[in-house]
Amino acid sequence: MVKHRRYTPPLNRNFSIIQQGTVQLPLRNNLTENIRTVQASLGNSSDLVKREVLIPAPFAVKGAILYMEGLIDDQLLNQFVLTSLLVDTPQNLPHNDGSPQQLLESIQRSALTIGKVRSFTIHTKMVRYLLEGHAILLLDQCPKGLALSIASTEFRAIEEPTNQVTIRGPRDSFTETITKNTVLIRRRLKDRHLRLEVLKVGHVSQTNVGLMYLTNIADKNIVTEIRDRLKAIQVDGILESGNLEEFLLKDGYSPFPMIYNTERPDVVCANLLEGKVAIIVDGTPFVLIAPAYFIQFLQSAEDYYEHFDITLFLRTLRYLSFFVAMLGPAIYIAITTFHQEMLPTQLLLSLTTQREGIPFPAFVEALIMEITFEILREAGVRMPRPIGQAISIVGALVIGQAAAQAGFVTPAMVIIVSITALSSFIIPAYNLAIAIRMLRFLMMVLAATLGYYGILIGLFGVLIHLCSLNPFGVPYLTSFAPMDQEAQKDTIYRAPIWSRSLRPRHTAHKNPTRQ
Amino acid sequence: MKKTKIVLLLIVILTVALTGCWNRRELNDLAIVVGIGIDKKDSHYVFTVQVINQIAIQSQTKVESRAPVVTYRIETDTIFEGIRRLTTVSPRKLFFAHLRLVVLGEVLARQGIEEVVDFLVRDHEFRGDFFFIVARETTAAEVLEIITPAELIPSVSFYRTLSTSARFWAPTHSVQLAPLVTDLLTPGKNPVITGLVVVGNSPSKDSTQNVQKSAPPTQVLLFSIGLFHNGRLVAWLNEGESKGYNYIVNKISSSVAPIDGPDGQNIILEISNSTTKLRSQNQDGRPMIMIEVNTEANLGEINVPIDLKRPGALSDLERSLENKISSYIFEAIAKAKSYQTDVFGFGGVIHRADPQTWKRLQPNWDQEFVNLPVEIVARVKIKKSGDIVTPLREAIQKSKRAQ
Numbered sequence: 019m020v021k022h023r024r025y026t027p028p029l030n031r032n033f034s035i036i037q038q039g040t041v042q043l044p045l046r047n048n049l050t051e052n053i054r055t056v057q058a059s060l061g062n063s064s065d066l067v068k069r070e071v072l073i074p075a076p077f078a079v080k081g082a083i084l085y086m087e088g089l090i091d092d093q094l095l096n097q098f099v100l101t102s103l104l105v106d107t108p109q110n111l112p113h114n115d116g117s118p119q120q121l122l123e124s125i126q127r128s129a130l131t132i133g134k135v136r137s138f139t140i141h142t143k144m145v146r147y148l149l150e151g152h153a154i155l156l157l158d159q160c161p162k163g164l165a166l167s168i169a170s171t172e173f174r175a176i177e178e179p180t181n182q183v184t185i186r187g188p189r190d191s192f193t194e195t196i197t198k199n200t201v202l203i204r205r206r207l208k209d210r211h212l213r214l215e216v217l218k219v220g221h222v223s224q225t226n227v228g229l230m231y232l233t234n235i236a237d238k239n240i241v242t243e244i245r246d247r248l249k250a251i252q253v254d255g256i257l258e259s260g261n262l263e264e265f266l267l268k269d270g271y272s273p274f275p276m277i278y279n280t281e282r283p284d285v286v287c288a289n290l291l292e293g294k295v296a297i298i299v300d301g302t303p304f305v306l307i308a309p310a311y312f313i314q315f316l317q318s319a320e321d322y323y324e325h326f327d328i329t330l331f332l333r334t335l336r337y338l339s340f341f342v343a344m345l346g347p348a349i350y351i352a353i354t355t356f357h358q359e360m361l362p363t364q365l366l367l368s369l370t371t372q373r374e375g376i377p378f379p380a381f382v383e384a385l386i387m388e389i390t391f392e393i394l395r396e397a398g399v400r401m402p403r404p405i406g407q408a409i410s411i412v413g414a415l416v417i418g419q420a421a422a423q424a425g426f427v428t429p430a431m432v433i434i435v436s437i438t439a440l441s442s443f444i445i446p447a448y449n450l451a452i453a454i455r456m457l458r459f460l461m462m463v464l465a466a467t468l469g470y471y472g473i474l475i476g477l478f479g480v481l482i483h484l485c486s487l488n489p490f491g492v493p494y495l496t497s498f499a500p501m502d503q504e505a506q507k508d509t510i511y512r513a514p515i516w517s518r519s520l521r522p523r524h525t526a527h528k529n530p531t532r533q
Numbered sequence: 534m535k536k537t538k539i540v541l542l543l544i545v546i547l548t549v550a551l552t553g554c555w556n557r558r559e560l561n562d563l564a565i566v567v568g569i570g571i572d573k574k575d576s577h578y579v580f581t582v583q584v585i586n587q588i589a590i591q592s593q594t595k596v597e598s599r600a601p602v603v604t605y606r607i608e609t610d611t612i613f614e615g616i617r618r619l620t621t622v623s624p625r626k627l628f629f630a631h632l633r634l635v636v637l638g639e640v641l642a643r644q645g646i647e648e649v650v651d652f653l654v655r656d657h658e659f660r661g662d663f664f665f666i667v668a669r670e671t672t673a674a675e676v677l678e679i680i681t682p683a684e685l686i687p688s689v690s691f692y693r694t695l696s697t698s699a700r701f702w703a704p705t706h707s708v709q710l711a712p713l714v715t716d717l718l719t720p721g722k723n724p725v726i727t728g729l730v731v732v733g734n735s736p737s738k739d740s741t742q743n744v745q746k747s748a749p750p751t752q753v754l755l756f757s758i759g760l761f762h763n764g765r766l767v768a769w770l771n772e773g774e775s776k777g778y779n780y781i782v783n784k785i786s787s788s789v790a791p792i793d794g795p796d797g798q799n800i801i802l803e804i805s806n807s808t809t810k811l812r813s814q815n816q817d818g819r820p821m822i823m824i825e826v827n828t829e830a831n832l833g834e835i836n837v838p839i840d841l842k843r844p845g846a847l848s849d850l851e852r853s854l855e856n857k858i859s860s861y862i863f864e865a866i867a868k869a870k871s872y873q874t875d876v877f878g879f880g881g882v883i884h885r886a887d888p889q890t891w892k893r894l895q896p897n898w899d900q901e902f903v904n905l906p907v908e909i910v911a912r913v914k915i916k917k918s919g920d921i922v923t924p925l926r927e928a929i930q931k932s933k934r935a936q
Contacts, residue, residue, distance in 0.1 A: 355558060355559055355560075358628065359631065363567070363689065366560075369560055371591040372591075
């Protein structure tokens with residue numbers, strides 16, 4: 019049973035190791051001393067680049083630019099920082115003979131031709147900025163520095179989605195850079211109500227986690243709760259949104275996924291419009307969407323881009339294959355070992371003759387085949403690409419023919435396992451497919467001990483469990499239980515877009531109408 | 534609150550244990566029984582089961598030399614005892630859920646089938662969708678030992694023959710367990726069971742040699758309907774009477790009816806649809822049964838030179854088919870009356886229409902049935918003449934005359 023208490027975040031401890039390790043040192047007047055302190059706190063790391071400069075006359079002030087090699091864009095540094103400082107500054111700045119501190123301020127205001135410039139006075143901040151890809155400008159006799167945002171944008175380009183493929187629909191997918199990802203969303207929703215809050219999670223990784231929602235639609239309580247939970251996370255590093263997902267759901271266990279993840283910006287936008295919250299984690303192209311319902315995992319983006327009657331067909335197929343993937347081998351075991359009278363005579367004859375001489379009971383037979391298949395599947399995913407073909411050949415031969423010919427398993431079982439495997443691939447969400455795959459083994463055990471009766475017990479167990487899930491205060495089986503007449507327009511079938519004037523009740527009650 | 538939880542938990546745990554009996558059996562531990570034969574020999578039963586020989590019909594390692602089925606025969610005082618005693622010969626447990634056919638020997642049928650039916654209804658493993666059949670002038674054991682062509686499993690073969698012929702050829706009647714029991718129990722109705730005869734009696738009929746020829750030396754044919762009275766077989770209807778029976782009980786879905794044309798040559802009509810309504814009418818305080826048959830027919834085969842374009846030609850044919858149907862029905866009733874057995878359920882019709890009269894008639898119904906007046910109204914409509922109108926013979930003669 020999963021209960022999500024609303025909890026208040028624990029008091030913000032002074033959690034940063036850097037903060038603990040280094041003293042909250044203010045910057046000194048002496049430039050060399052300042053530089054030495056930075057170098058010391060980074061352990062004289064060899065990728066820290068120090069470029070000493072002299073702001074030309076009439077100022078003739080010594081200064082230094084510090085940056086981490088590779089984290090900043092060299093071209094931007096040359097073009098907009100060094101050029102401005104060393105070539106243009108003398109002409110443009112007022113000759114007020116002031117202190118270097120005033121000079122720094124006028125550089126910030128009038129000389130630098132880059133967008134984001136922030137000043138700081140303590141070392142910890144400076145180190146943080148350095149590590150985030152800023153260039154640092156320090157001047158002699160000045161206890162203040164400037165952080166220049168010229169971070170390198172050399173990351174993977176926007177590519178086609180690889181996991182959530184559609185025939186028709188946008189071809190862009192998220193990348194590992196949070197700024198690019200938020201841009202992909204902003205470009206689609208040009209509304210002032212779209213909010214982005216960036217939090218830092220992980221006291222070592224200092225990962226940027228973006229919280230995006232439409233403030234006029236999303237339920238405030240849900241947003242607050244997610245924000246609180248994110249803030250409460252105490253961990254050294256968040257490397258993928260999956261790490262966050264577990265933290266967000268740590269109050270209860272369920273094999274079923276309760277947070278949706280997607281690499282498609284269009285899916286995120288559709289969900290934002292339904293009042294959900296997107297959680298974008300820097301360093302991964304998988305964006306989380308919370309709260310998620312069960313039915314969402316059986317939907318694909320293409321359902322909304324193709325004609326609506328096609329969707330009815332495809333979704334029916336998916337719901338069907340959901341059950342096939344979960345129950346396929348279990349039903350076969352139950353029928354052939356308990357309920358032989360349910361088969362048509364001809365089918366019974368065909369099955370029973372296949373089983374002549376098979377040394378294992380049907381359950382063991384199914385188990386062998388299912389495990390073999392899982393091994394093959396995992397091997398196929400994990401294997402270096404060039405060897406990929408070998409696996410499919412071995413797999414097809416081992417599973418398909420040799421096992422049946424050698425008399426270890428019946429051809430019927432091979433068919434059942436193959437159909438089950440295919441069905442589990444139809445489910446659009448990979449994490450739901452895994453959950454079902456695990457339940458499949460449970461169902462097989464129940465079927466082998468109690469027959470259909472056992473399957474029914476198992477199904478009831480799963481149903482009760484699903485009904486009890488309540489992630490972020492939204493019933494997991496929403497639009498089936500509790501039954502929601504309006505939401506049926508986008509459940510098993512999808513009504514034409516023009517007829518769906520209402521947003522989902524649970525997440526968007528603040529602003530319920532679309533049209 | 535805690536108490537409710539405990540009670541709920543108990544209910545759940547107890548209901549898990551409260552299921553019916555079931556048993557885990559692998560498919561290759563089963564001996565699938567497709568046919569049962571029951572004969573009476575002196576005072577005890579001869580019980581025959583036809584079991585599928587899985588090894589022989591396995592597609593990969595097909596052992597041609599083995600027969601597709603095995604029959605086990607055992608003499609026993611009671612049937613249930615016989616089934617259990619068969620474990621001494623069969624290596625696998627007999628599995629009856631896929632039973633297709635129960636063959637009753639004629640001797641047993643004439644002595645009474647109640648005991649057999651009692652067992653079949655009582656035992657939970659039987660599914661009740663199998664057919665009953667009587668082995669006419671032979672024993673059930675003999676019938677079940679015959680290897681049949683076309684269908685691999687003889688019982689399945691008989692089962693399908695019976696269901697097909699009941700649908701396309703009128704004189705057979707398929708009887709399953711539940712209707713049979715109902716007919717046995719209902720006052721004012723007696724059951725019927727279709728009979729089956731063995732044609733040709735070659736010594737190799739029980740081996741696969743029987744099916745190695747294109748014309749198997751021994752074959753099994755469905756015959757006609759056997760009338761029962763108080764659970765005992767009393768008489769066999771002939772083909773026409775069997776058709777009459779099926780017209781009365783509204784079991785004709787498609788059939789073929791020959792009617793006499795001029796010169797004794799035949800015109801064959803195909804019955805495409807036929808419905809029968811039975812009604813009871815009071816006539817001077819005595820009940821009378823009205824049989825109303827509405828039939829649709831098509832022209833099937835015409836061996837007579839008649840001019841179908843003549844107005845009234847078709848209605849002439851309709852009238853003759855009406856007469857034919859009426860005579861089938863009349864003969865069937867006459868035969869049943871002569872054995873005092875109401876196999877048509879006329880008693881039930883009277884019971885439903887006029888319970889008071891039925892109460893009076895019931896104690897002596899067999900006698901009353903014999904004197905029951907019956908009126909037959911047959912209406913025939915010929916719908917289609919087939920792909921041609923003029924009979925070919927007529928057309929040929931015409932064209933020759935024209936030369």
